[in-house]
Amino acid sequence: MCFSCFSQFRPRYKRLVDDIFPALPQDGLVKSNMEKLTFYAVSSPEKLDRIGEYLYQKASRDITRKRDSYVKIAMEAMDQLLVACHSQTLNLFVESFLRMVQKLLECSEPELQILATQSFVKFANIEEDTPSYHRRYDFFIEKFSSMCHNNSPDLFIRDGIRLAGIKGLQGVIRKTVSDDLVENIWEPVHMDKIIPSLLYNMQNPRYKVDSEEKDPTVLAESCFRELVGRASFGHVKSVIHPVLRHFDLHDLWSSKLFAINCYRLIMFSIQSQYLYTVVESLMIHLDETSKLSSKIRTNIADVLSKIIAIAAGESIGPTVLEIINSLLTHLRTSVTRQSTNNMTDVDEEEKNYQEALISALGEFAAHLPDYQKIEIMMFIMSKIVQSKAVMAFSNIDNRIHLICLKSLLMVCSKYTSIHMTATLPQSFLDPLLRCSRAFDSQIRLLVQNVLHTLFDRHGNGTKFIKPTLEFSLLNFAYEKCSRSDTIFMSKHGPEIYASLCESLEHKNNSIDNVEAVYKTFALLCLELTSEETIGDFFHALINIQDLALTNDSLPHVLKYQLHTIVICLLSLAAYIHSINSLQELVNTIIKTRKEVKALHLLPDLCIHYEVLPEHALPKGVLLDQIQLVECLNHAGIDITSKNFPLVHRHSWVESAPISSLSDVSFLEFSSNSSSPSIERKYPHEDLTFEAMKQVLSENVDKQREQEIVRGVQIFEQYKSLPFTDLMNISNRNEEDTLPYKLGEIFNKLNTDSNLRSPIRYDEQKECYKPKLESLFPECFVY
Numbered sequence: 001m002c003f004s005c006f007s008q009f010r011p012r013y014k015r016l017v018d019d020i021f022p023a024l025p026q027d028g029l030v031k032s033n034m035e036k037l038t039f040y041a042v043s044s045p046e047k048l049d050r051i052g053e054y055l056y057q058k059a060s061r062d063i064t065r066k067r068d069s070y071v072k073i074a075m076e077a078m079d080q081l082l083v084a085c086h087s088q089t090l091n092l093f094v095e096s097f098l099r100m101v102q103k104l105l106e107c108s109e110p111e112l113q114i115l116a117t118q119s120f121v122k123f124a125n126i127e128e129d130t131p132s133y134h135r136r137y138d139f140f141i142e143k144f145s146s147m148c149h150n151n152s153p154d155l156f157i158r159d160g161i162r163l164a165g166i167k168g169l170q171g172v173i174r175k176t177v178s179d180d181l182v183e184n185i186w187e188p189v190h191m192d193k194i195i196p197s198l199l200y201n202m203q204n205p206r207y208k209v210d211s212e213e214k215d216p217t218v219l220a221e222s223c224f225r226e227l228v229g230r231a232s233f234g235h236v237k238s239v240i241h242p243v244l245r246h247f248d249l250h251d252l253w254s255s256k257l258f259a260i261n262c263y264r265l266i267m268f269s270i271q272s273q274y275l276y277t278v279v280e281s282l283m284i285h286l287d288e289t290s291k292l293s294s295k296i297r298t299n300i301a302d303v304l305s306k307i308i309a310i311a312a313g314e315s316i317g318p319t320v321l322e323i324i325n326s327l328l329t330h331l332r333t334s335v336t337r338q339s340t341n342n343m344t345d346v347d348e349e350e351k352n353y354q355e356a357l358i359s360a361l362g363e364f365a366a367h368l369p370d371y372q373k374i375e376i377m378m379f380i381m382s383k384i385v386q387s388k389a390v391m392a393f394s395n396i397d398n399r400i401h402l403i404c405l406k407s408l409l410m411v412c413s414k415y416t417s418i419h420m421t422a423t424l425p426q427s428f429l430d431p432l433l434r435c436s437r438a439f440d441s442q443i444r445l446l447v448q449n450v451l452h453t454l455f456d457r458h459g460n461g462t463k464f465i466k467p468t469l470e471f472s473l474l475n476f477a478y479e480k481c482s483r484s485d486t487i488f489m490s491k492h493g494p495e496i497y498a499s500l501c502e503s504l505e506h507k508n509n510s511i512d513n514v515e516a517v518y519k520t521f522a523l524l525c526l527e528l529t530s531e532e533t534i535g536d537f538f539h540a541l542i543n544i545q546d547l548a549l550t551n552d553s554l555p556h557v558l559k560y561q562l563h564t565i566v567i568c569l570l571s572l573a574a575y576i577h578s579i580n581s582l583q584e585l586v587n588t589i590i591k592t593r594k595e596v597k598a599l600h601l602l603p604d605l606c607i608h609y610e611v612l613p614e615h616a617l618p619k620g621v622l623l624d625q626i627q628l629v630e631c632l633n634h635a636g637i638d639i640t641s642k643n644f645p646l647v648h649r650h651s652w653v654e655s656a657p658i659s660s661l662s663d664v665s666f667l668e669f670s671s672n673s674s675s676p677s678i679e680r681k682y683p684h685e686d687l688t689f690e691a692m693k694q695v696l697s698e699n700v701d702k703q704r705e706q707e708i709v710r711g712v713q714i715f716e717q718y719k720s721l722p723f724t725d726l727m728n729i730s731n732r733n734e735e736d737t738l739p740y741k742l743g744e745i746f747n748k749l750n751t752d753s754n755l756r757s758p759i760r761y762d763e764q765k766e767c768y769k770p771k772l773e774s775l776f777p778e779c780f781v782y
Contacts, residue, residue: 011050012040013037013040013047013050013051013054014054016033016036016037016040016051017037017051017054017055017058017077019033019036019037020033020034020037020073020077021058021070021073021074022073025067025069025070025073026069028073029073029076029077034077034080037051037077037081038080038081038084041081041084041085042084042085042086045085045086045089045092046092048081048085048089048092048093049092049093049095049096051081051093051096052078052081052092052093052095052096052097052100053096055074055077055078055096055100056096056099056100056103058070058074059071059074059075059100059103059104060103062074063103063104063107063112068109068111068112071104071112072112072115074100075100075104075115075116075119078097078100078119079119079122081093082097082119082122082123082126083122083126090126090128091128094123094135095135097119097123098123098135100116100119101116101119101120101123101140102116102139102140102143103116104116104119105117105140105143106143110152110157110160110161113147113161113164114160114161114164117144117147117164117165117167117168117171118164118167120140120168120171121167121168121170121171123171123175124170124171124172124174124175125171125174137172137175137176137185138190140168140172141169141172141185141190141193141194142193143165143168144164144165144166144168144169144172144197145165145169145193145194145196145197146165147161147162147164147165147168148162148165148166148169148197148198148200148201148216148220149162149165149197149200150162150165159214159216162201162216163214163216163219165197166197166198166201166216166219166220166223167219169194169197169198169223170219170222170223170226172185172194173185173194173223173226173227173230174226177227177230186231186234186235186238187238188238188241188242191238191239191241191242192242192245194227194242195224195227195239195242195243195246196242196246198220198223198224198227199220199224199243199246199252199262201216201217201219201220202217202220202221202224202258202262203252203255203258221265224265224269225265225269226269227239228265228266228269228270229269229270229271231270231271231274232271232274233273233274233277236270236274236277236278237277237281239266240266240277240278240281240282241281243262243266244281244282244285247259248289253296253299253300253303254295254296254299256299256302256303259299259300259303260302260303260306260307263278263282263303263306263307264306264307264310266278266307267307267310267311268310275310275311276311276319276323278307278311279304279307279308279311279323280322280323280326282300282303282304282307283304283323283326283327283330285300286300286301286304286330287330290333290337293349294349294350294352294353295349295352297353298349298352298353298356301330301353301356301357301359301360302356302359304356304357304360305356305357305359305360305363306363308323308360308363308364309363309364309366309367311323311364312363312364312365312366312367312368320368320372320375320376321375321376321379323364324361324364324365324376324379324380325379327357327360327361327364327407328361328380328383328404328407330357331354331357331358331400331403331404331407332400332403334350334353334354334357334403335354335396335399335400335403336396337350338350338351338354338399339396339399354403354406358403358406358407358410359410361407361410361411362407362410362411362413362414365410365411365414365415366414370415370416373411373414373415374415374422374423374425374428376411377408377411377412377415377428378425378427378428380404380407380408380411381408381428381431381432382431383404384401384404384405384431384435398440398443401435401438401440401443402440402442402443402446405435405443405446405447405450406446408446408450409446409449409450409453412450412453412454413453415453415454416457417454417455417457418457419482419484419485419488420454420484420485420488420489420528421484421485421487421488423454424454424488424492426492429492429495429496432447432450432451433495433496433499435447436448436451436499436500436502436503437499437502437503439506439508441506441508441509441510441513444503444506444509444513444516445510445512445513445516447503448503448513448516448517448519448520449516451520451523452516452519452520452523455520455523455524455527455528456523456527457527458476458477458478458479458526458527459477460474460476460477460478460523460526460527461519461523463476464518464519464522464523465515465519466515466603466604466605467515467518467564467565467568467603467604467605468568468603469567469568469571469590469602469603471571471572471575471576472575476526476576478526478527478576480530481527481528481529481530481533485527485528485530486530486532486533488528489524489528489529489530489533489536490532490533493528493533493536493537494536496524497536497537497539497540497543498540500517500520500521500540501540501543501544501547503517504517504544504547504558504562505547505551505554507553507554507555507558509558511561511605511606511607514558514561514562514565514605515605517565518565518568518569521537521540521565521569522569522572524537525537525569525572525573525576526572526576529573529576529577531577531637534573534577534637535637535638535639537569537573538573538628538632538639539639541566541569541570541623542623542625542628544562544565544566545562545563545566545622545623547562548560548562548563548566549622556609556613556616557606557607557608557609559616560600560601560609560611560616561605563601563617563622564600564601564602564603564605565605566623567586567589567590567593567601567602567623568603570582570585570586570623571583571586571590574586579631579632579635579637580635581630581631581632581634581635582628582631582632582635584631585627585628585631589620589621589622589623590602592620592621593621596618596619596620596621598616598617598618598621600616601621
């Protein structure tokens with residue numbers, strides 16, 4: 001009896017399976033017999049598991065015997081049966097199928113590994129209705145991940161296996177990520193294999209191919225994007241942590257371009273509501289890498305600055321301030337680290353790191369609505385030490401304030417000012433103005449830059465970089481001051497001007513500080529002055545000139561610079577508000593300065609002037625306050641009714657060409673006229689403006705000449721005479737002293753009112769007369 005006789009007693013499914021294999025392997029699968037097997041499997045689905053098991057046994061024997069052609073036929077049959085089976089009965093066949101795929105993946109033949117991967121991908125694309133409780137994919141994850149790292153010297157084999165590994169991982173992701181009953185692919189044990197495998201193929205592509213389907217880099221990016229896009233809130237960190245670990249272990253932060261591209265891919269792939277989680281994880285990683293080199297941390301911060309803007313649009317509520325606070329904390333830590341390290345190269349790296357963090361903060365703020373930008377500015381300002389602490393702090397605190405102000409400046413540069421009442425609320429304006437009076441010149445300069453960005457609403461800032469008198473050539477863009485801005489300046493203008501004037505009192509001001517204050521004044525004049533508030537502007541200019549004349553602690557170079565910006569700002573105000581009489585006065589002063597060779601009082605500002613202090617201020621080169629009042633009155637502007645907080649100073653008498661007495665009289669008049677509560681001592685006198693103007697105008701030149709001569713005489717006396725002679729001169733005419741005259745006046749008033757006995761100078765001398773004033777009366781101005 002022949003063997004074929006016994007074959008008829010074998011089960012039908014085995015006979016159908018045997019019939020699909022040809023006598024010669026090169027002939028391929030017998031299609032007619034394969035159709036019979038498929039019909040039988042569909043008609044008798046309970047036989048699927050046996051068919052699959054038998055095909056697996058035949059393929060295993062063929063693999064052992066190195067009969068790869070028959071293995072390929074068996075795998076092809078498996079694929080066709082997999083596609084033909086209904087989803088309800090697929091579980092009966094899948095186990096045998098997966099064992100078959102695993103068997104091929106375990107062999108050493110690259111061709112069979114690729115074939116198995118292709119079959120697995122076909123299986124992954126099939127949707128199953130029946131859940132599987134026992135199926136596991138840990139072997140496939142590990143095997144496909146290892147295939148992604150293939151380094152065969154044969155480029156064709158290497159890329160083929162890598163592509164197969166990436167496709168296999170993509171198939172695993174599709175098969176498991178949407179099925180909660182199968183193995184959890186988001187576990188760290190799996191993500192630590194999948195993520196590095198994809199990143200390894202994404203970095204540094206070695207060559208280009210004609211088709212993107214044959215490029216491992218493109219396929220890895222697609223798979224990585226799909227994986228990140230499927231991550232829910234609880235799984236985002238499962239993806240981010242392996243990425244951070246892979247970058248640390250393989251020093252990929254040094255390749256900043258790849259790091260930026262990778263994280264941008266993550267940000268554009270992840271669900272929008274989870275974007276801030278990526279930013280949060282990256283900032284936490286900055287804390288964990290605080291001991292690494294500054295260059296690595298700088299690159300991480302650069303990556304953060306490139307992706308943080310993407311998250312800004314979806315960040316709301318406390319998340320915004322949380323991100324800002326984290327960035328400020330990193331900046332503060334960096335400043336502390338920088339202060340404890342004296343190495344120049346490390347210090348430079350820390351500066352780059354700080355600039356990267358500030359850039360990240362600016363990019364984040366740029367994509368937020370304006371109301372949130374104001375909240376951020378106020379939040380940053382709250383981090384700066386306020387009140388007296390701003391005036392005196394340690395070196396570390398000084399650097400922290402500088403960094404915070406740089407951050408504030410970055411946010412302000414992204415903000416568009418419309419109404420000053422909304423841009424500068426009281427809680428933000430007050431500490432900002434306190435910082436403008438800080439001792440450190442860099443802090444004052446940064447505050448001025450912040451004010452520039454907030455005041456410059458029409459892009460005129462670049463036209464006020466340097467003081468100039470040629471304003472007609474600048475083509476300003478501006479609008480008439482609105483009512484809300486006028487109210488703002490009426491309320492806060494005097495305080496702003498006073499802070500600007502006080503910032504000029506510091507002798508450590510550089511030319512940059514003076515030019516920055518000039519720019520602030522110019523922007524205020526252009527953007528925020530009106531007929532109702534222009535008086536405060538002129539009062540501030542008077543104070544600046546008074547500061548240059550009376551403050552002996554200021555260097556002469558700084559005094560010349562102050563005189564220069566005063567005349568430039570006067571010219572600007574005359575041009576903007578079309579005050580012809582004021583422009584004529586300015587032109588006269590400019591002409592006088594040119595005639596007497598006082599070019600150090602005209603722009604441009606210089607660091608050093610070739611002029612002696614005693615010849616610095618010739619006659620007629622300064623602004624006369626009385627003439628200013630007349631010019632403004634002619635234009636219908638009354639600045640004498642303004643109650644401006646003028647700066648009163650006491651100093652030694654200098655040989656100045658303008659009358660200190662007239663200055664004092666003008667200031668006293670302005671103050672008294674604006675304070676109705678002050679009781680007039682002589683109610684019968686005419687104190688109208690015209691009357692006072694007439695009194696002050698009489699013999700002004702003669703009085704000035706007398707005062708100049710008197711000042712020179714006093715100076716020569718105290719310079720040449722011995723101390724004993726000075727004492728005799730001081731005690732010679734006691735009746736000519738001011739205290740004696742005041743005693744006579746008070747005596748007369750009290751006699752008329754019968755309120756008290758006459759006050760005699762010799763009786764009350766010690767009550768109100770200081771010792772120095774009694775000894776050196778000529779050295780004091782009252």
